[in-house]
Amino acid sequence: MKKKILIALSIFLLTSVFAQESFKKTESFKEFIQTSDFVLKFEPAVYVNTESTLVSAPSPIIYPISIGFIWPNYTLISVQPTLSFFMMNHLYYNGRAVPAEIENRTTTTLSFLLNIPAVYSFFKENSRFEAYGGLGILMRFGILSHGVNESDSGYLGTASQDVSAINKYFWNDLHWLYFTSGGSWLYNLTSELRAGPTLSIALPIGSLISDHDVQGMIISLGIKICR
Secondary structure, eight states: OHHHHHHHHHHHHHHHHHHSOOOOOOOSHHHHHHTOEEEEEEOOEEEOOOSOTTTSOOSOEEOOEEEEEEBSSSSSEEEOOEEEEEEEEEEEETTEEEEOOGGGOSEEEEEEEEEEEEEEEEEOSSEEEEEEEEEEEEEEEEEEOTTOOTTSEETTEEHHHHHHHHHHHHHSTTTTEEEEEEEEEEEESSSSOEEEEEEEEEEEHHIIIIISSOTTOEEEEEEEEEO
């Protein structure tokens, strides 16, 4: 049985490979642009919070907007760098920066997720399925929220001290490093425009190693547009 599955998988992969054009080195920036697709994604997501809701917010819904490109746009294997932006509220508790409800927030956090995955594409006549996996870097910058003063009381003494601790947490113990994976099913709307559903998961490597949980995992479902 296992042998049959292996043979079927091998045939599938070989068929997919020979169905696509082989990679051709680009000779100019213009040719690079011509063999790339611009990517735009709208992906409402759940930011997983494992801390007690007695001291922090329930896992919040965030609204990342992502832009990037896929290159080459005609091969079985390609690369798809994207940059996502979203905002959150955080507070500091027990050595962690955790999501906060608006009335209890200390920082407004500007978040940028740089994702660089390898993409496997399976082409059909009028659509394309993409599966990807790679690494992401979550760059977060907490600033004192509107209406919160530096001298206000905080977990460490003052709000100012909490802001410093929150930003330190973001960059310590690999809390900025993620493993990313997901998939998209894109339909050919025109000869140059494709769109369809996309599902993504960003798994926090730092939290798994240092905190032994999935604090900060991001699960998103949305729409992807390529042109």
